[in-house]
Amino acid sequence: MTGTTGDIWDRRFAERDWPGTPDPYLVEFADPLPPGNGLDLGAGPGRNSLWLAAKGWAMTLVDLSRIGLEQAAQAAKRQGATFGTVHADVSSWRAQEGGFDLVIVANVHLGTETLSSVLDGAAHALRPGGNLYVVGHHISNLGRHGPPSPERLFTEDRLRRALPPNLRTDVLETRERKAGHETGRVQLSGDAVVLAWATKLVNSGRGN
């Protein structure tokens, strides 16, 4: 498949329906939170933001796929919500400092340096006490799900090293990939995701 990242994802989203059910582990962590401002980096057609919006969250979605963002905006309209959408590369785009209560980076498989920079940006966007949720395919999924390059897949160690020091990591684990986790299709034994739930420290020093 050729083209820019945005073109590739545009084609995927145009060719087939993307799952509408939210990531089950995001649901587990975010369900108890009071609604606020949420930022979904690499949101695609917005299944996670749609679930949060239904709970009263005001969501901003950032993605390189115009089609993904358009599908998300249409779905939000159908459920009576409005999304802020930003067509941008999450590796260089920066949100307003401290403007968000929750930032999601779900199934965006980036190279090591880019992942660190995106998570730095996510921490910058969080208010003190706000939460970051990250999830991605475990490296054991290589050749079955996720990108074909091992350096873009997750291990706990890789994610730990990418998380910025101004966040307190509350959960960093490998878990079974459940139905609803990206495809919702047939489960293969050993399917796993790596996830983190982290909180922005109140005295985070650097002002970000």
Ligand SMILES: C[S@@+](CC[C@H](N)C(=O)[O-])C[C@H]1O[C@@H](n2cnc3c(N)ncnc32)[C@H](O)[C@@H]1O
């Ligand atoms: C596997 S989909 C995940 C969509 C959504 N987060 C979910 O979990 O259903 C990956 C998404 O990340 C987006 N993406 C990948 N790299 C990106 C980048 N550098 N900047 C912005 N979006 C990016 C793609 O366009 C695509 O929408």
